[in-house]
Amino acid sequence: MEKIIKAEKIKKAFRTEELETWALNGVDFEVSKGEFVAIMGPSGCGKSTLLNILGLLDNPSEGCYWLNGTDVASFTEEHRTDLRKGVIGFVFQSFNLIDDLNVYENIELPLLYMGIPKKERKERVEAAMQRMDITHRSKHFPQQLSGGQQQRVAIARAVVASPEIILADEPTGNLDSKNGIEVMELLRRLNSEGTTIVMVTHSQRDASYADRIVNLFDGEVTVETKNI
Amino acid sequence: MLIHYIKMAVRQLLKYKFHTIVSALCMAVGLTINGYIGTAVKCQFTDGTLVSIPKRSGETTTYAEYKDIVDKGIEGVCRFHTHDYTHEKLLAYSDNVEELYPIRARGISNDFFRNHYDPRGSLVLSGRDSIGEDEILIARQLAERIFGEKDPIGRTLTLLNDTLSNDDSRKEKFYSGKSYRIAGVCENIYTNGHQWQIYVPMHDKGECAMVYGYLKDGYSVNEVRKAIDEVEWRSADDGKPYGMIAIQQNYDRDFWLSMVLLVLFSLLIFATGLINFMKFVIQMFYSRQRELALRKCLGSNNRGLYMLLANEVFIMLTVSFFLSCITSELSVMYLDFLNVDIFDEIPMRMIIPVQLHTAIMAFIVSLAAIFLPIMKLRRASMRGALMRHRQGNKMRNFMIGLQFAVAIISFSFLALALQTEKAECGRHEEQLSEEELERILVISNLQHNWEQIRPLLEKLPIVEEFTYSSNENMRKSALNAQKLYVNNDSIYADIIAYGDPSYFKFFKLPVDGKIVPPDANNYVYIDRKLHQALLVGGTYDGTVEMENGLKYSVAGVIDKVLTRDWDNVYVSGHGYVSTAGSIFFVSPLGLTFYYRIKDGVSMKEAHKAFEKEFYKFVPKTFEIEIPTLKEINDDLNTVNRMMKHLAYIMAFISLLVVVLSIYSTISLDATTKQKEIAIRKINGARKGDILRRFVVPYATVYSVTFLIVYPLLACFYISVTNGNGRMISTGMIFAIGAMIYFGIMALIAVVTWHKIKMIMGINPAEVIRRE
Numbered sequence: 001m002e003k004i005i006k007a008e009k010i011k012k013a014f015r016t017e018e019l020e021t022w023a024l025n026g027v028d029f030e031v032s033k034g035e036f037v038a039i040m041g042p043s044g045c046g047k048s049t050l051l052n053i054l055g056l057l058d059n060p061s062e063g064c065y066w067l068n069g070t071d072v073a074s075f076t077e078e079h080r081t082d083l084r085k086g087v088i089g090f091v092f093q094s095f096n097l098i099d100d101l102n103v104y105e106n107i108e109l110p111l112l113y114m115g116i117p118k119k120e121r122k123e124r125v126e127a128a129m130q131r132m133d134i135t136h137r138s139k140h141f142p143q144q145l146s147g148g149q150q151q152r153v154a155i156a157r158a159v160v161a162s163p164e165i166i167l168a169d170e171p172t173g174n175l176d177s178k179n180g181i182e183v184m185e186l187l188r189r190l191n192s193e194g195t196t197i198v199m200v201t202h203s204q205r206d207a208s209y210a211d212r213i214v215n216l217f218d219g220e221v222t223v224e225t226k227n228i
Numbered sequence: 229m230l231i232h233y234i235k236m237a238v239r240q241l242l243k244y245k246f247h248t249i250v251s252a253l254c255m256a257v258g259l260t261i262n263g264y265i266g267t268a269v270k271c272q273f274t275d276g277t278l279v280s281i282p283k284r285s286g287e288t289t290t291y292a293e294y295k296d297i298v299d300k301g302i303e304g305v306c307r308f309h310t311h312d313y314t315h316e317k318l319l320a321y322s323d324n325v326e327e328l329y330p331i332r333a334r335g336i337s338n339d340f341f342r343n344h345y346d347p348r349g350s351l352v353l354s355g356r357d358s359i360g361e362d363e364i365l366i367a368r369q370l371a372e373r374i375f376g377e378k379d380p381i382g383r384t385l386t387l388l389n390d391t392l393s394n395d396d397s398r399k400e401k402f403y404s405g406k407s408y409r410i411a412g413v414c415e416n417i418y419t420n421g422h423q424w425q426i427y428v429p430m431h432d433k434g435e436c437a438m439v440y441g442y443l444k445d446g447y448s449v450n451e452v453r454k455a456i457d458e459v460e461w462r463s464a465d466d467g468k469p470y471g472m473i474a475i476q477q478n479y480d481r482d483f484w485l486s487m488v489l490l491v492l493f494s495l496l497i498f499a500t501g502l503i504n505f506m507k508f509v510i511q512m513f514y515s516r517q518r519e520l521a522l523r524k525c526l527g528s529n530n531r532g533l534y535m536l537l538a539n540e541v542f543i544m545l546t547v548s549f550f551l552s553c554i555t556s557e558l559s560v561m562y563l564d565f566l567n568v569d570i571f572d573e574i575p576m577r578m579i580i581p582v583q584l585h586t587a588i589m590a591f592i593v594s595l596a597a598i599f600l601p602i603m604k605l606r607r608a609s610m611r612g613a614l615m616r617h618r619q620g621n622k623m624r625n626f627m628i629g630l631q632f633a634v635a636i637i638s639f640s641f642l643a644l645a646l647q648t649e650k651a652e653c654g655r656h657e658e659q660l661s662e663e664e665l666e667r668i669l670v671i672s673n674l675q676h677n678w679e680q681i682r683p684l685l686e687k688l689p690i691v692e693e694f695t696y697s698s699n700e701n702m703r704k705s706a707l708n709a710q711k712l713y714v715n716n717d718s719i720y721a722d723i724i725a726y727g728d729p730s731y732f733k734f735f736k737l738p739v740d741g742k743i744v745p746p747d748a749n750n751y752v753y754i755d756r757k758l759h760q761a762l763l764v765g766g767t768y769d770g771t772v773e774m775e776n777g778l779k780y781s782v783a784g785v786i787d788k789v790l791t792r793d794w795d796n797v798y799v800s801g802h803g804y805v806s807t808a809g810s811i812f813f814v815s816p817l818g819l820t821f822y823y824r825i826k827d828g829v830s831m832k833e834a835h836k837a838f839e840k841e842f843y844k845f846v847p848k849t850f851e852i853e854i855p856t857l858k859e860i861n862d863d864l865n866t867v868n869r870m871m872k873h874l875a876y877i878m879a880f881i882s883l884l885v886v887v888l889s890i891y892s893t894i895s896l897d898a899t900t901k902q903k904e905i906a907i908r909k910i911n912g913a914r915k916g917d918i919l920r921r922f923v924v925p926y927a928t929v930y931s932v933t934f935l936i937v938y939p940l941l942a943c944f945y946i947s948v949t950n951g952n953g954r955m956i957s958t959g960m961i962f963a964i965g966a967m968i969y970f971g972i973m974a975l976i977a978v979v980t981w982h983k984i985k986m987i988m989g990i991n992p993a994e995v996i997r998r999e
Contacts, residue, residue, distance in 0.1 A: 098904050113908075
């Protein structure tokens with residue numbers, strides 16, 4: 001199967017004046033197109049760091065990273081931004097919606113930066129809201145929504161540009177079980193429609209939605225399990 | 229608990245060190261400017277409506293009559309005071325040491341300082357409010373010269389009439405031979421631009437320049453006039469009745485305008501500082517919602533939150549106040565260093581209380597202002613809070629707009645004023661080189677035995693050439709204008725000077741015509757501009773008639789256009805008029821004498837030779853100033869340079885405050901909006917998008933402010949300068965506008981670029997991880 005993500009010997013160090021911490025220590029990681037992969041591990045094992053590197057938010061200190069066959073490890077920030085647009089969508093545990101923008105405006109944001117015309121933006125935002133069942137909340141601001149609703153807005157924002165990959169960092173971490181299940185169902189539905197999903201989670205239940213589980217410990221991949 | 233609040237406030241302020249310093253500094257600058265200008269303007273105005281009470285006949289009021297008026301009183305008038313005319317022909321000696329010093333004195337009524345608001349008066353008298361019959365006040369500089377010490381309080385000074393000249397002065401004789409005890413010393417005594425060296429109590433027969441008083445509350449000048457008419461006033465000398473009238477003292481339009489502009493300007497700078505200060509405090513408050521929520525969870529009430537903010541405001545304002553004391557001291561020292569005579573000297577002890585009052589007012593305003601966000605926090609619904617946050621941006625934008633307006637106003641006014649073309653104006657001495665100016669000695673207004681000294685100087689072998697005129701120096705020519713008649717047409721002309729026609733040869737001013745001797749009767753010279761104006765009617769016959777009916781022959785036409793440095797000139801009975809040219813009257817009398825020293829003679833030798841002749845007729849204790857024409861020119865240019873310099877400083881300060889304020893706002897934005905920027909970057913925002921996100925709101929506010937303020941200012945400026953001979957073209961207004969628009973924008977861009985670049989380059993992963 002075609003590899004959409006391929007990372008080899010990825011290392012990431014965080015340096016302060018006194019200390020050098022290796023968050024990732026030679027991670028090899030691959031994801032096939034249309035796959036749903038869950039990354040698990042204890043706190044501080046490097047899950048989020050790996051996800052940030054996969055999402056082109058950060059550069060690895062060492063190692064190679066191919067996204068859709070392009071080596072992106074040494075790309076500049078501007079280059080990474082361009083590559084990320086419309087290819088990768090993000091969903092975070094703390095939703096990361098902009099407080100000053102309403103639901104519609106939050107979802108519209110990636111399309112704005114992609115330079116999509118207004119009419120098309122409107123169609124795509126409305127479609128995304130409908131898909132996430134939040135159309136009735138379009139004029140509301142994030143702080144007026146429940147956690148589940150906020151996460152649905154975040155997912156709508158992640159999918160509105162029809163990205164090939166969605167990177168989700170503990171998407172249910174701040175939600176109750178009912179809302180958590182709803183979010184996971186949404187992600188599974190997106191995956192079944194062809195979107196590749198890489199999800200960081202602590203939850204076995206959430207991980208059970210994935211095709212494959214990768215376990216990280218102290219910055220290294222320890223076990224890989226396939227869900228049947 | 230209070231200690232906890234103070235501790236938290238200090239920590240919070242230290243957390244945002246840079247913003248705290250910038251806000252405190254902006255506030256300090258506002259307090260300094262407001263304190264200084266507020267004090268200066270206060271000194272210009274008295275604390276009440278001043279009325280003058282002259283005799284209806286136009287005769288002067290004697291001091292005895294003044295005392296009679298005070299004794300009887302006038303209904304509706306209080307705080308009477310008076311002073312007499314200048315006494316320039318007095319000599320003095322100290323403590324029976326009969327070394328004579330020439331002095332300039334002013335006689336004042338006993339109640340002068342008690343009833344007349346004079347900021348320096350209270351200092352002069354060291355807490356007392358009047359001087360006794362045998363007491364005088366002396367300027368420190370004169371005290372040092374005569375007594376060799378700064379505070380000769382208690383020592384005596386004997387006044388004499390000017391016995392060196394044979395001029396029998398009526399005014400000075402009252403003081404001659406009388407000894408006075410020195411009651412107080414002051415730095416300088418200035419009144420209406422004149423420096424007085426001594427204040428002396430008025431003599432009963434002395435003439436009051438004017439009788440002054442203040443209107444009591446609730447009285448009009450008309451009621452006072454009625455009250456005056458109801459009393460029978462009789463002369464102290466001959467018992468003859470006389471009438472009086474009360475006249476309300478009004479400052480002229482230009483004076484009011486300049487004072488209003490100064491106050492407005494200082495208030496705008498103060499408002500800028502205050503806005504920046506409040507913006508910082510409130511923005512800090514909004515960025516601490518989590519902490520405030522936690523505090524509320526832990527039992528804090530709104531009073532506690534208020535105290536938290538109030539302590540921050542108090543600490544910052546205290547720092548600002550002390551900073552403003554330092555900046556004021558530095559400003560006063562700087563103005564002293566520049567020796568700028570814009571306002572009379574203003575001591576720090578007068579400025580500090582104004583600053584303190586302003587700071588207290590700012591504290592009260594701030595306390596009221598911080599009450600608002602706390603009340604809103606308590607009553608807030610989620611949606612309401614969000615909507616208010618958006619409105620808050622509008623308010624913030626308005627405040628930033630106001631700050632921009634200050635910078636635009638100050639710079640535009642400066643630029644417009646500098647670019648305004650003055651009426652064509654030539655200077656008398658501009659044909660002479662710098663070297664030639666250095667070789668001309670100038671003697672002005674000498675009175676002591678001048679008639680004996682003058683011929684000796686003219687005969688000195690080192691003197692190559694000399695001339696004289698009535699004007700005090702080159703720039704002060706054309707102090708007034710004259711209405712001329714050419715047949716039945718009238719025209720106004722500036723009077724350049726009265727003097728010897730050799731003046732033109734001396735100053736290399738080409739004259740088309742004949743040079744007549746100085747004692748030739750009824751001859752004038754006119755400049756080319758006036759000549760052309762006279763020719764227009766076709767009736768000009770080589771003579772001009774003055775308003776008083778005297779006819780003058782025009783002996784020649786001066787090729788250069790010689791006129792005043794300012795544009796409108798006041799002609800008694802005609803108001804401010806614009807003039808067609810200028811005129812020089814031939815006269816044997818002079819006030820200023822010019823001596824060209826022969827080449828090869830050192831100027832030091834020339835000075836010595838001049839002084840030698842002087843001291844044959846005046847005591848050594850007389851200081852004789854014989855500057856060169858170049859020194860006079862440099863002095864005059866220095867004043868112009870200083871005025872421009874000061875205008876630049878004021879404009880620079882306002883711009884500095886605005887730039888610092890904008891920098892502080894952007895910097896605080898960069899700190900508080902990191903998460904938003906990170907989210908935007910995660911969602912595809914490039915550096916350019918982030919740049920636009922920061923720049924567009926500021927650029928919009930700036931552009932809107934500019935489009936509102938600059939045209940209004942330009943219209944105002946044109947209306948103010950219209951009709952006084954100053955002109956500025958529409959093209960120049962546009963050019964200056966464009967220059968200021970892009971100039972201020974570029975300056976702000978340069979200063980804030982580092983911060984914007986930093987926020988553009990933030991690592992979103994880092995920010996999200998921190999969150």
